[in-house]
């Protein structure tokens with residue numbers, strides 16, 4: 001998996017102060033996408049073990065308390081990303097007690113593949129569905145358009 005950006009301190013993408021990872025790779029191609037530079041799964045930087053360790057360390061940093069991890073993109077559930085995202089989420093669950101995981105995807109919850117479904121047990125909140133410009137509303141919290149759903153899983 002490749003990623004575009006990592007913010008160790010973020011107060012925009014999800015509730016509270018968080019760590020946020022924007023991964024590469026998305027096949028939805030929503031007109032009006034806020035981040036089309038992430039569509040190419042080969043773009044960005046390699047997501048390696050050092051990045052996993054950095055995220056775990058940041059989540060456990062007691063100097064700045066983070067509420068949890070936000071996974072966005074691109075699409076964390078892009079098929080080629082699923083193994084790395086599942087591993088990251090599992091590591092967060094094992095090593096960062098009390099931290100939540102929010103995940104944004106352009107897929108619909110009911111259409112997920114088995115590989116995508118395997119990630120859900122680690123996810124507290126899934127924000128699903130493509131961005132639809134005709135339903136866009138800048139007043140919405142944590143989503144761009146009215147069709148997108150904030151699904152509490154845990």
Ligand code: SF4
Nearest residue numbers: 026029030033074106
């Ligand atoms: S799912 Fe998100 S990243 Fe992918 S095209 Fe749609 S808005 Fe852009």
